[in-house]
Amino acid sequence: MGYYTYHQLTTSDADEVDVHGDKLHRQDMHKGEIGALTGYGPNLWQDSAKWYDCDEDMCHYSQRYPDVVFTLDGDGEEPGDILTKWFKNGRMQSWSLQINPPSEPPEPWA
Numbered sequence: 001m002g003y004y005t006y007h008q009l010t011t012s013d014a015d016e017v018d019v020h021g022d023k024l025h026r027q028d029m030h031k032g033e034i035g036a037l038t039g040y041g042p043n044l045w046q047d048s049a050k051w052y053d054c055d056e057d058m059c060h061y062s063q064r065y066p067d068v069v070f071t072l073d074g075d076g077e078e079p080g081d082i083l084t085k086w087f088k089n090g091r092m093q094s095w096s097l098q099i100n101p102p103s104e105p106p107e108p109w110a
Contacts, residue, residue: 002050002052003050003076003077004048004049004050004076004077005048005049005050005051005074005075005076005077005081005083006047006048006074006075007044007045007049007051007054007072007073007074008045008072008073008074009027009030009031009034009045009070009071009072009073010027010070010071010073011026011027011030011068011069011070011071012068012069012070013026013027013065013067013068014026014027017029030061030065030068030070031044031045033061034057034058034061037057037061038051038053038057048077054072054085055085055092058070058072058085058087058092059087059090059091059092060090061087062087062088062089062090062091063089063090066088066089066090067089068088069086069087069088070086070087070088071084071085071086072084072085072086072087078098079099080097080098080099080100081096081097081098082096082097082098083095083096083097084096
């Protein structure tokens with residue numbers, strides 16, 4: 001059993017690059033390379049996935065492009081499980097939001 005998360009990638013390098021005669025936005029190029037390296041292919045960005053090695057994969061990949069900031073947003077399968085991770089030159093910073101209501105109503109009753 002695993003945990004499914006929808007992932008979205010944005011990058012700080014927004015220009016275009018020529019890949020085999022086709023113009024691609026660098027962000028799309030990164031998505032393709034990361035999908036290929038992880039074995040998920042384009043499905044990594046289109047469907048929810050159990051990407052267990054996400055942190056390690058992105059840290060490793062970000063070392064290839066040390067001046068680029070990679071922002072990975074995730075929406076987990078549990079309601080309110082939202083995360084953002086930033087990767088640059090092999091390092092990561094993260095932020096997450098998990099909404100957990102209290103088990104009992106707050107006092108006092110009105």
